[in-house]
Amino acid sequence: MKLTEKELEIVEILENNARIPIETLAKMTSLTVEETEVILKRLEETKVIVQYATIIDWRKVDGHEGVTAMIDVKVTPKRGVGFDEVAERIYRFPEVKSVYLMSGAYDLSVVIEGRSMAEVAHFVSEKLSTLDSVISTTTHFILKKYKHDGTVFDQGDQDRRIVVAP
Amino acid sequence: MTRATKTYVSETVSRLQPSGIRRFFDLAASMEGVISLGVGEPDFVTSWSVREACILSLEQGYTSYTANAGLLELRQEIAAYLSRKFGLEYRPESELLVTVGASQALDLALRAIVNPGDEVIVVEPSFVSYGPLVTLAGGVPVSVRTNGADQFKLRPQQIEEVISPRTKALILCSPNNPTGTVLNREDLAAVARIVEKHDLLVISDEIYAELTYDDPYTSFPAIEGMRERTILVSGFSKGFAMTGWRLGFVAAPEALLQAMLKIHQYAMMCAPTMAQYGAIEALKNGEHDVDEMRKSYRRRRNYFVQSLNDIGLCCHLPGGAFYAFPSIAVTGMTSEQFAERLLIEEKVAVVPGSVFGKSGEGYVRCSYASSLEQLQEAIKRMKRFLSRLQ
Numbered sequence: 001m002k003l004t005e006k007e008l009e010i011v012e013i014l015e016n017n018a019r020i021p022i023e024t025l026a027k028m029t030s031l032t033v034e035e036t037e038v039i040l041k042r043l044e045e046t047k048v049i050v051q052y053a054t055i056i057d058w059r060k061v062d063g064h065e066g067v068t069a070m071i072d073v074k075v076t077p078k079r080g081v082g083f084d085e086v087a088e089r090i091y092r093f094p095e096v097k098s099v100y101l102m103s104g105a106y107d108l109s110v111v112i113e114g115r116s117m118a119e120v121a122h123f124v125s126e127k128l129s130t131l132d133s134v135i136s137t138t139t140h141f142i143l144k145k146y147k148h149d150g151t152v153f154d155q156g157d158q159d160r161r162i163v164v165a166p
Numbered sequence: 167m168t169r170a171t172k173t174y175v176s177e178t179v180s181r182l183q184p185s186g187i188r189r190f191f192d193l194a195a196s197m198e199g200v201i202s203l204g205v206g207e208p209d210f211v212t213s214w215s216v217r218e219a220c221i222l223s224l225e226q227g228y229t230s231y232t233a234n235a236g237l238l239e240l241r242q243e244i245a246a247y248l249s250r251k252f253g254l255e256y257r258p259e260s261e262l263l264v265t266v267g268a269s270q271a272l273d274l275a276l277r278a279i280v281n282p283g284d285e286v287i288v289v290e291p292s293f294v295s296y297g298p299l300v301t302l303a304g305g306v307p308v309s310v311r312t313n314g315a316d317q318f319k320l321r322p323q324q325i326e327e328v329i330s331p332r333t334k335a336l337i338l339c340s341p342n343n344p345t346g347t348v349l350n351r352e353d354l355a356a357v358a359r360i361v362e363k364h365d366l367l368v369i370s371d372e373i374y375a376e377l378t379y380d381d382p383y384t385s386f387p388a389i390e391g392m393r394e395r396t397i398l399v400s401g402f403s404k405g406f407a408m409t410g411w412r413l414g415f416v417a418a419p420e421a422l423l424q425a426m427l428k429i430h431q432y433a434m435m436c437a438p439t440m441a442q443y444g445a446i447e448a449l450k451n452g453e454h455d456v457d458e459m460r461k462s463y464r465r466r467r468n469y470f471v472q473s474l475n476d477i478g479l480c481c482h483l484p485g486g487a488f489y490a491f492p493s494i495a496v497t498g499m500t501s502e503q504f505a506e507r508l509l510i511e512e513k514v515a516v517v518p519g520s521v522f523g524k525s526g527e528g529y530v531r532c533s534y535a536s537s538l539e540q541l542q543e544a545i546k547r548m549k550r551f552l553s554r555l556q
């Protein structure tokens with residue numbers, strides 16, 4: 001679907017900060033609040049805006065540090081449905097955070113979040129590897145998140161400029 | 167008895183007024199929790215690809231002088247950039263010079279053309295350096311005062327009113343610091359006719375050319391007949407967010423450029439080498455980053471200027487740079503009083519318009535190169551300040 005220039009601007013702004021007050025959003029794009037509301041509604045209804053999510057640094061929350069694993073999965077595609085069917089079987093598990101179809105050495109890239117390594121291991125051995133079309137899995141645990149979806153964790157973005165300058 | 171140390175200072179320098187911005191800086195710097203809208207520079211850090219290119223040049227040991235005019239590769243990139251962006255053609259070998267910021271380019275231009283007593287027209291409100299640089303070059307700055315009611319556009323008859331037999335040159339600045347006003351092609355063509363008629367030279371300070379938000383930008387030397395009469399001054403500070411790198415450039419017809427090069431080779435030798443390597447990367451691959459920054463300024467401009475008008479400070483929509491220049495006439499205060507009280511009572515720093523010349527009185531300069539959160543908070547505080555005045 002083709003977005004107007006204003007719609008594009010709104011999407012770009014919200015992608016960085018979904019909590020921006022609608023009055024501010026309207027001013028930034030030189031629209032009235034009513035016009036902005038209409039645009040937002042359309043973007044939400046057409047699912048261009050899928051969800052307003054928040055990036056949480058769980059490492060900072062005691063008892064919720066958790067582990068994330070990226071799993072390379074090789075599968076046998078099925079006639080007629082290709083990879084879609086097996087992908088769906090995988091992404092329906094709530095512990096699966098993302099599933100991508102990849103080019104290259106393996107087929108699906110699956111991201112799992114669990115409370116512990118044991119929990120992830122359990123999921124891989126019990127749920128994932130046992131699926132009919134899965135040929136093999138390679139699990140990589142994430143040791144540290146530096147940057148996630150464009151956001152740098154622990155960024156000391158202080159303003160280094162002098163207070164008044166010509 | 168030895169004479170007082172200060173009597174050693176030259177008469178010209180003794181008479182030079184310190185910048186009015188300085189006083190404000192000292193006051194604001196001594197306070198905690200200040201939201202500063204007084205900063206005349208981008209709030210972006212230079213893009214990583216540029217910083218990385220500079221680091222690489224250091225790792226590879228490129229730490230010696232460059233040619234006086236700057237690295238040829240950089241001049242070639244500048245020539246290509248001016249051609250692609252503004253339709254200007256300058257020869258990298260003889261018509262381009264890499265300088266220590268647009269600041270040094272302005273100084274070189276003035277020193278290269280001014281004879282003692284020559285008059286140079288400065289369009290006010292103006293960047294604080296023009297007048298003093300003219301004086302230091304031995305010239306006499308002559309002010310033209312643009313009008314807030316006319317969105318601070320320069321009108322040709324205003325130039326004619328101050329022209330004298332000693333008038334040598336005119337300094338143009340579009341987009342303007344502090345007003346943000348952009349002169350479009352028609353405005354510039356009208357200026358060009360007067361320039362031609364009176365045989366003037368133009369120093370066109372286009373340091374903010376990358377930062378225009380509404381209409382396509384016209385560079386002054388692109389106006390018919392003006393290339394031979396223009397010293398084009400620009401640089402990397404604003405558009406590429408590279409203020410601390412101290413890198414600019416000047417483009418001019420050969421005879422003028424060679425004159426500037428003569429001064430430059432004795433007074434400066436060359437611009438910093440590592441910064442030149444960063445600048446090559448900025449011109450080669452930086453366009454996308456500049457586009458993103460421009461978009462971000464434009465949104466903040468729209469938000470901030472609309473908000474100023476909403477709280478009762480009348481402000482025209484500036485076409486470029488990152489300054490809003492609202493009128494504070496409703497308060498009945500001078501711009502100094504306004505800025506000082508706003509700083510002390512609400513801890514928001516703005517720059518009094520009067521430091522940019524007499525026609526800046528009654529206005530304040532607010533830079534919107536601050537985060538949206540800061541701008542929102544500043545508006546809140548300014549609104550509170552204004553409501554207390556009633």
Ligand SMILES: Cc1ncc(COP(=O)(O)O)c(C=O)c1O
Pocket residue numbers: 166206266267268269270293339342343371373400401402403409412413414
């Ligand atoms: C109009 C204008 N010209 C020139 C300059 C100086 O720029 P540079 O950092 O390239 O010396 C500035 C910086 O504030 C400016 O606003």
